[in-house]
Amino acid sequence: MEFLWDLFHKIYDVESLVRVGGIIGLTVIVFTETGLLVGFFLPGDSLLVTAGLFAARGDIELVPLLIALSLAAVVGDTVGYNIGARTGPRLFTRPDSLLFNRKHLITTKEFYERHGPFTIVIARFIPILRTFAPVVAGIGAMEYRRFISYNVIGGIGWVLTTVLGGYFLGQMIPNIHDHIHKVIVIVIVLSLLPAIIKVAREKMKLATRSER
DSSP, X not given: OHHHHHHHHHHTOHHHHXXXXXXXXXXXXXXXXXXXXXXXXXXHHHHHHHHHHHHHHTSSOHHHHHHHHHHXXXXXXXXXXXXHHXXXXXXXXXXXXXXXXXXXXXXXXXXXXHHGGGHHHHXXXXXXXXXXXXXXXXXXXXXXXXXXXXXXXXXXXXHHHHHHHHHHHHHHOTTGGGGHHHHHHHHHHHHHHHHHHHHHHHHXXXXXXXXX
């Protein structure tokens, strides 16, 4: 348990991840979060915003960063799509484990059914969903040509929005690095807000049904 707690702190110490990992480390993390089922717990949004802050200070080259992360996001989703296409419905019967929970897959499937293929774009901005959305698209046999167009738009849009958001924030507020932990907390809260709202709505529905 102590090992897992220590690992958790290291993973979510995004400032150190950016400083130590550089562009290569960030690329690996983005690919893992978007392309492999085990990457759902990785810090996507906060990591990219922090990378933008570092780029604003000149610690990382902005253009190579944007190119590398955009490619990682697009390739990652493509891998996720192929995992879904090859394994199909078997994933829904796979037993839960430390790094896999069927609830995430089912939640993403319901989201996909509600919003259609555009989920590939929307899910980029929602933790956990961005890991499982391409898998669900593969399971649902979404036409690959259609998938790749949404994939490219969503992947590049996500990277540009988060990284440039951090970059311009760093340009406008020179001393923002002194408050970087506060920025990270705000980004994490904002990224989790859709999930929090969804849970609150579900509880309200259950409460309403029980009253009836």
